[in-house]
Amino acid sequence: MVLKVFFPQCCNRADSGLLVGRWLPGRDTAVVLAVIHYPFIPSTVKQYLQQIQGQSQVPVEVLGSWSMPSEKQEGLDSFLRDLSTIFPQTRWLQVSREMGQTGFSCQLLQLPPEKEEEEEDRVIFVHYDQRKVMLSQLHPLESPALPGCEEPSELRQMFWTVAHSEPLFLKDKYDEGPLKLSHWQSEGREASILVELMKLASTPLCLLLAWLLAAWSWVTSTRLLNLSPLRFLSSKLSSCVQLSYRTAHMKTVTSPHTATSHTHFMRKANVLVSLLLDVSLGLLFISWLYREERLARLASALLPAADRVSRELEDLLQWLMGAPAGLKMNRALDQVLGRFFLYHIHLWISYLRLLAPFLEVILWYGGLSAALGLTFALSLLSDMLALLTFHIYCFYVYGARLYCMKLYGLCSLWRLFRGRKWNVLRQRVDSCCYDLDQLFIGTLLFTILLFLLPTTALYYLVFTMLRLMVVALQGVLHLSVDLINSFPLFALSLRVFTPYRLAEGVKFRVLSDEPGTALHLLMEMNALGLGEVVQTYRTPTYSCYPPDSWGALLRKLFVGELVYPWKHKTTKTD
Amino acid sequence: MDNEKYTDINGKAIALNYQRHSSFCTEFTVSSPKVSIGKVMVATCFVWIFAYAVFFFTDNTAVLSSAIIITLIGMMLYIHFVKIDHESLLVIGSLGIQLSSSYASGREHTSFIEMSKIKDIVINEAIYMHQIIYYLCILLRDPADTSAVSSVVPLFQSSKPRLNCLVKVYKSCQEIISKC
Numbered sequence: 083m084v085l086k087v088f089f090p091q092c093c094n095r096a097d098s099g100l101l102v103g104r105w106l107p108g109r110d111t112a113v114v115l116a117v118i119h120y121p122f123i124p125s126t127v128k129q130y131l132q133q134i135q136g137q138s139q140v141p142v143e144v145l146g147s148w149s150m151p152s153e154k155q156e157g158l159d160s161f162l163r164d165l166s167t168i169f170p171q172t173r174w175l176q177v178s179r180e181m182g183q184t185g186f187s188c189q190l191l192q193l194p195p196e197k198e199e200e201e202e203d204r205v206i207f208v209h210y211d212q213r214k215v216m217l218s219q220l221h222p223l224e225s226p227a228l229p230g231c232e233e234p235s236e237l238r239q240m241f242w243t244v245a246h247s248e249p250l251f252l253k254d255k256y257d258e259g260p261l262k263l264s265h266w267q268s269e270g271r272e273a274s275i276l277v278e279l280m281k282l283a284s285t286p287l288c289l290l291l292a293w294l295l296a297a298w299s300w301v302t303s304t305r306l307l308n309l310s311p312l313r314f315l316s317s318k319l320s321s322c323v324q325l326s327y328r329t330a331h332m333k334t335v336t337s338p339h340t341a342t343s344h345t346h347f348m349r350k351a352n353v354l355v356s357l358l359l360d361v362s363l364g365l366l367f368i369s370w371l372y373r374e375e376r377l378a379r380l381a382s383a384l385l386p387a388a389d390r391v392s393r394e395l396e397d398l399l400q401w402l403m404g405a406p407a408g409l410k411m412n413r414a415l416d417q418v419l420g421r422f423f424l425y426h427i428h429l430w431i432s433y434l435r436l437l438a439p440f441l442e443v444i445l446w447y448g449g450l451s452a453a454l455g456l457t458f459a460l461s462l463l464s465d466m467l468a469l470l471t472f473h474i475y476c477f478y479v480y481g482a483r484l485y486c487m488k489l490y491g492l493c494s495l496w497r498l499f500r501g502r503k504w505n506v507l508r509q510r511v512d513s514c515c516y517d518l519d520q521l522f523i524g525t526l527l528f529t530i531l532l533f534l535l536p537t538t539a540l541y542y543l544v545f546t547m548l549r550l551m552v553v554a555l556q557g558v559l560h561l562s563v564d565l566i567n568s569f570p571l572f573a574l575s576l577r578v579f580t581p582y583r584l585a586e587g588v589k590f591r592v593l594s595d596e597p598g599t600a601l602h603l604l605m606e607m608n609a610l611g612l613g614e615v616v617q618t619y620r621t622p623t624y625s626c627y628p629p630d631s632w633g634a635l636l637r638k639l640f641v642g643e644l645v646y647p648w649k650h651k652t653t654k655t656d
Numbered sequence: 657m658d659n660e661k662y663t664d665i666n667g668k669a670i671a672l673n674y675q676r677h678s679s680f681c682t683e684f685t686v687s688s689p690k691v692s693i694g695k696v697m698v699a700t701c702f703v704w705i706f707a708y709a710v711f712f713f714t715d716n717t718a719v720l721s722s723a724i725i726i727t728l729i730g731m732m733l734y735i736h737f738v739k740i741d742h743e744s745l746l747v748i749g750s751l752g753i754q755l756s757s758s759y760a761s762g763r764e765h766t767s768f769i770e771m772s773k774i775k776d777i778v779i780n781e782a783i784y785m786h787q788i789i790y791y792l793c794i795l796l797r798d799p800a801d802t803s804a805v806s807s808v809v810p811l812f813q814s815s816k817p818r819l820n821c822l823v824k825v826y827k828s829c830q831e832i833i834s835k836c
Contacts, residue, residue: 084680084749084750084751084836086750086751110750204679204680206681206748206750206751208751235770235772235773236770236772237770586767587767587768588768589754589756589766589767589768590746590748590751590754590768592677592681592683592746601677601678601680601681601748603748603751608766608767608768
């Protein structure tokens with residue numbers, strides 16, 4: 083049997099007295115929480131411990147005695163033994179320090195006394211920093227362990243005990259009273275006045291915000307805004323999506339219930355900090371944008387850029403209508419497709435001309451949205467990009483549809499070619515007898531489609547490339563928005579500035595190895611890795627769901643299905 | 657302390673220190689040889705000769721300065737993240753086992769496994785590249801089924817000592833674990 087005693091570092095030099103703490107159930111492990119100094123009245127001690135037990139739900143009891151050597155004490159040993167009869171326990175620890183020795187010596191008295199054993203060597207003293215253990219949170223997070231149930235992990239029980247006996251630590255060292263305790267105590271009561279004031283102010287603020295949010299969600303849930311075209315549009319516009327996310331975040335932060343569990347608290351704090359960061363970044367962005375007429379220059383530069391893109395597209399189409407890269411295309415189809423797209427570009431340019439006078443105003447008001455946060459500005463930018471490259475999207479859709487239909491026709495005609503057909507009812511390919519006319523027409527159509535395929539495939543390829551460029555740009559914007567939304571800045575700064583708060587586990591250091599005395603270990607917190615902090619505490623958003631794999635994307639591109647930047651979100655809702 | 661010579665699986669000399677803090681607490685430290693100055697010089701020479709060759713053909717001085725920066729950063733990353741000087745195993749009876757590895761730059765990585773999670777310590781065989789090696793590993797208990805093993809934690813992963821060293825560590829560990 084090895085006896086383990088968790089001993090707080092702050093009690094190392096405490097005056098003699100009684101050890102107060104807890105035996106972990108079913109183990110030979112004692113957690114010392116505090117030392118009660120002489121002189122005391124036993125009944126007061128019992129009463130006080132009962133009161134603490136009622137407050138903290140930790141079964142605090144008297145573990146034994148602690149004696150610190152000093153000049154005036156003699157005949158203490160017999161007194162210490164007598165103490166064990168005053169506080170009836172099954173096990174009684176006697177810890178003492180000697181003059182000039184660093185180690186402690188420990189005796190365990192088993193009651194009833196016939197089982198008494200004294201093993202100097204088989205005691206481990208684990209010194210722990212009471213404050214750090216009390217404040218730290220062990221990872222991986224588990225459901226809160228109750229002291230009574232079968233919780234296998236000893237360390238978790240020990241952490242639970244220390245964390246929940248906070249009422250014990252509230253008693254001040256300098257308080258005048260019947261009992262004198264020695265334990266860790268907070269040093270910053272004066273400084274916490276500010277915190278208290280903020281706590282007081284936060285309640286009405288939260289109520290006000292919650293009321294505003296309720297009004298806002300009432301507005302968004304009205305029937306007028308839920309008509310099908312508006313709803314479809316808002317689900318595709320990333321700024322609307324961002325707005326709904328922000329509303330959900332604000333609801334979490336301003337919920338009137340105080341966060342009780344650690345995860346809930348961290349979630350709230352992370353959301354609040356990322357909100358503040360977002361808004362401050364947005365204000366910085368505004369202060370940059372609205373100075374030195376940057377906005378006007380931007381607006382005036384935007385239109386020539388769009389013009390230039392259209393001109394480049396026209397050149398590209400002209401090139402495609404000839405013999406691109408020496409490929410010989412079907413001339414008639416090539417001309418038809420090329421003219422169709424050219425006409426489309428023409429339409430597009432006239433649309434831009436119509437828009438030109440209002441562009442600066444739109445940008446000016448759009449830029450104001452950054453006051454709500456940089457993420458809003460970014461998602462608005464993504465939306466504007468989508469609107470300004472609408473022609474590229476249209477080309478892509480036409481090309482993809484044409485290509486897709488052609489492939490589809492080729493597939494079914496290839497089956498006809500081999501005397502088979504697709505049975506819709508049984509979802510399989512059956513053999514089928516075609517008559518001569520059907521076979522003739524089918525084969526003819528197959529040949530025509532096959533020879534026209536390269537021309538459409540070329541147009542499809544070129545416009546897919548263009549579309550992919552736009553999608554990649556939008557994807558980068560979405561990713562950065564997502565990063566700001568979900569980055570656990572609070573948890574990360576907690577990890578950096580107070581590494582013991584988020585502990586992965588503990589580590590031990592051997593303090594003394596004098597032969598003959600008990601083994602002394604120092605317990606330190608092992609901080610959680612930065613990567614794991616981010617993984618554990620990031621706010622869940624849609625990027626956490628697995629996006630399309632590259633293989634699936636390539637398959638879609640080959641078959642001619644449409645790709646969207648918001649694809650992974652719709653797969654989530656499906 | 658004993659003066660037996662130990663080698664790792666590649667035949668390089670390593671040192672095994674063990675310190676008995678108490679009858680149920682022992683610390684084993686396996687130290688691999690330090691970074692040799694010859695190796696560092698060879699590596700830097702290669703990078704610089706290559707950079708000089710590129711500079712000779714391109715006449716661009718940026719190549720030389722980037723070679724210097726690459727060597728410096730590479731060396732820093734190497735001693736901070738790759739090169740492990742000591743690996744130690746602290747076995748404390750009835751409390752648990754602590755594994756720690758200290759890197760050449762002084763960074764330490766420590767993890768502690770509680771005794772209630774440990775099922776056993778065994779020496780295992782593994783196929784490594786083209787050879788079969790022995791390694792020491794901790795078997796972790798499955799919380800749902802006490803007789804099953806949920807996962808395996810290999811020890812001395814970077815130094816990879818040979819069997820005679822492993823047997824020595826194994827025997828002391830078993831002695832402590834069986835006692836408590």
